[in-house]
Structure formats: structure tokens, C-alpha cells
Amino acid sequence: MYVILVYDVNVARVAKVLKTARKYLHWVQNSVLEGELTEAGYRKLKRELEKIIDLDQDSVLFYILDSGRYAERELLGVRKGGEEWIV
Amino acid sequence: MYVILVYDVNVARVAKVLKTARKYLHWVQNSVLEGELTEAGYRKLKRELEKIIDLDQDSVLFYILDSGRYAERELLGVRKGGEEWIV
Numbered sequence: 001m002y003v004i005l006v007y008d009v010n011v012a013r014v015a016k017v018l019k020t021a022r023k024y025l026h027w028v029q030n031s032v033l034e035g036e037l038t039e040a041g042y043r044k045l046k047r048e049l050e051k052i053i054d055l056d057q058d059s060v061l062f063y064i065l066d067s068g069r070y071a072e073r074e075l076l077g078v079r080k081g082g083e084e085w086i087v
Numbered sequence: 088m089y090v091i092l093v094y095d096v097n098v099a100r101v102a103k104v105l106k107t108a109r110k111y112l113h114w115v116q117n118s119v120l121e122g123e124l125t126e127a128g129y130r131k132l133k134r135e136l137e138k139i140i141d142l143d144q145d146s147v148l149f150y151i152l153d154s155g156r157y158a159e160r161e162l163l164g165v166r167k168g169g170e171e172w173i174v
Contacts, residue, residue, distance in 0.1 A: 001158075004091065004150060006093055006116060006118070006119050008116050008117040008118070008119075008167065009164075028148065029093060029095050029146050029148050030095040030146070031093070031095070031118060032093050032095075032148065046161075046163060049163055050163055053163060053164050054164070055163070055164045055165065056164075056165055057164070057165060058163075058164040058165065059116050059117070059162065059163070059164045059165055059166070059167050060162070060163040060164055061115065061116050061119065061160065061161075061162055061163075062159075062160065062161040062162075062163075063091060063150075063157045063159075063160055064157060064158050064159040064160070064161065065152065065157050065158055066158035066159075070150045070151060070152050071088075071151050071152055071153040072149075072150075072151040072153075073148065073149065073150055073151070074133075074148075074149040074151065075146065075147070075148055075149075076133060076136055076137055076140060076142070076145075076146070076147040076148075076149075077096075077140050077141070077142045077143075077144070077145040077146045077147055078142065078143055078144060078145065078146055079146070080095065080146050
């Protein structure tokens with residue numbers, strides 16, 4: 001499964017959320033990561049993030065694409081994701 | 088085409104970017120909008136955003152899904168998008 005993750009968490013937890021998400025996915029932009037995951041990997045990532053975030057304050061949103069990947073990704077402006085864009 | 092838009096722009100331009108994007112898409116989370124667009128609508132949205140953002144500083148990222156929509160959307164934590172989640 002291909003996953004796009006977008007988080008909106010309190011600044012106190014950003015570093016930890018990003019560090020955890022990067023173990024599983026590629027960073028593409030501020031608050032956005034994506035990548036291919038197994039079902040097991042996806043469950044593990046969710047479990048780890050659930051322990052870090054404040055479920056009453058923070059949001060972590062997953063888009064799951066089962067058709068391989070998205071059709072296209074287009075960028076306006078500056079590329080912030082560095083080499084991890086090329087995945 | 089189904090579009091997920093994620094922006095990372097300077098605070099000085101956030102309000103204008105959000106206002107413009109909302110004319111075309113539904114707001115789902117801080118910096119994230121999504122929705123169905125025609126090709127013409129997508130081009131128009133990009134043109135409008137290009138005029139607002141600083142192309143050397145800001146990022147607006149579009150994921151284009153041509154297979155209708157994503158397979159699933161899952162949320163950890165608090166729902167920030169209000170009723171526009173139900174689209």
C-alpha cells in the first residue's frame with residue numbers, strides 16, 4: 001500500500017513525530033511524508049505515533065492509495081524535500 | 088481528477104492561499120485540502136496560487152489521483168476539518 005502522511009501536531013511533539021514517521025516513509029515537505037508500506041508496517045507506524053501524539057490536540061492524517069501510487073505529483077514553488085523526492 | 092493539496096507557505100501568505108484553495112477544494116486539516124477538480128479547474132487553481140505565493144520560498148504540493156479517489160483516509164487524533172470532512 002502507498003501512504004501519504006500529513007501531520008498537524010503541537011510544536012512540542014513535531015520532532016518526535018517526524019523522527020518516527022521517517023523510519024517508515026520519505027519526507028517530502030514540511031509535515032508531509034509518503035512511501036510504500038506493508039500492512040504490518042502501517043499498523044506499526046500508527047501504533048508508534050499514537051503513543052507520541054496527544055489524541056485530543058494533534059492530528060495525523062493518512063491517505064492510503066491501493067492502486068500503486070498517485071497518478072502525478074506536482075509542485076508549485078520551492079522543493080523542500082531534497083533528495084528524498086526521488087523515491 | 089481527484090486532488091490533494093498540501094501547502095507550506097510563509098505566514099504572510101497563508102490566509103490568501105487558503106482562501107483561494109477553498110474556492111476549489113475542501114479543507115481537511117491545517118495546510119491540507121482535497122477534492123474533485125476538472126482539468127480546467129486544476130489549471131485555474133494553479134494559476135491563481137502562482138500569483139500569490141513566493142516561488143522561491145513557498146511550496147504548494149498537489150497529489151493527483153486519477154483513479155477516482157484514494158482507497159482510504161485514516162485519522163489519528165483530533166478531527167480538525169469539521170463538516171468538510173464529509174464530502
